[in-house]
């Protein structure tokens with residue numbers, strides 16, 4: 517109640533979204549921030565980093581930490597991501613618990629809820645039904661009921677990031693839970709992710725499109741070199757290495773005579789040009805790093821020293 521009486525105060529703080537892989541967390545973050553920060557895809561476990569999006573309004577600054585989807589760890593990477601997610605939970609002011617409107621609430625959701633209660637017993641949790649554009653109002657109502665049986669929530673809200681429905685209301689609910697505080701970041705900042713990381717993520721996103729089975733999890737991308745072309749301010753040269761775990765995967769990523777890689781490069785380049793505001797020469801190189809997901813040295817090299 518204190519937050520209502522103190523309406524004039526500026527609030528700043530941290531929020532994160534939890535939920536099964538593919539629940540729509542990254543898309544929701546992008547909708548809230550209003551720009552593309554976390555990459556999204558229809559493959560589960562796309563998110564591997566705690567990317568932050570920053571919503572700055574006259575009355576508040578909401579910093580959203582995007583966490584990987586929770587799943588049973590099968591590799592060293594999986595285990596480290598699990599640890600990362602849990603350390604984020606105890607650090608934020610409010611958690612959004614996401615469940616898609618078009619998938620049954622199940623044991624996976626209950627497991628996350630139980631872990632949340634254990635790791636962050638005092639953090640307020642907002643229940644979020646995502647992707648409401650994919651369900652009927654009746655289904656959404658049933659889903660709200662099913663979700664409220666999973667645990668106690670501070671609030672429960674249905675949203676659609678794609679249809680831009682209730683995203684602003686969700687922002688208000690999250691901001692209501694932040695402490696009174698001045699801004700934590702300068703106004704214009706939308707994320708504190710380094711540019712190289714965002715560029716590598718755009719390349720990884722483009723190369724995920726259309727690949728199947730275990731390949732999405734075997735793909736990683738790293739910017740090895742980046743800078744303005746000599747004597748030019750309107751052209752940036754960027755070299756990115758795409759890592760796969762096996763020769764057979766390299767062949768898939770390259771495609772017939774490199775055709776698939778060229779089209780990945782074209783799509784990624786357009787997005788990178790938009791991000792940097794310059795023209796871009798993008799050089800993609802595919803290399804095999806055997807079983808990198810299980811190798812601590814390789815994980816460190818790829819930036820997963822969590």
Ligand SMILES: Nc1nc2c(ncn2[C@@H]2O[C@H](COP(=O)(O)OP(=O)(O)OP(=O)(O)O)[C@@H](O)[C@H]2O)c(=O)[nH]1
Nearest residue numbers: 538539540541542543560561562563585647677678
């Ligand atoms: N129709 C519809 N689709 C959505 C909505 N939000 C997300 N999606 C789709 O659901 C899929 C998964 O979305 P993500 O945002 O990547 O999900 P995530 O929870 O971040 O997934 P992980 O990174 O695997 O944890 C993508 O294909 C999105 O386009 C929505 O509001 N409506």
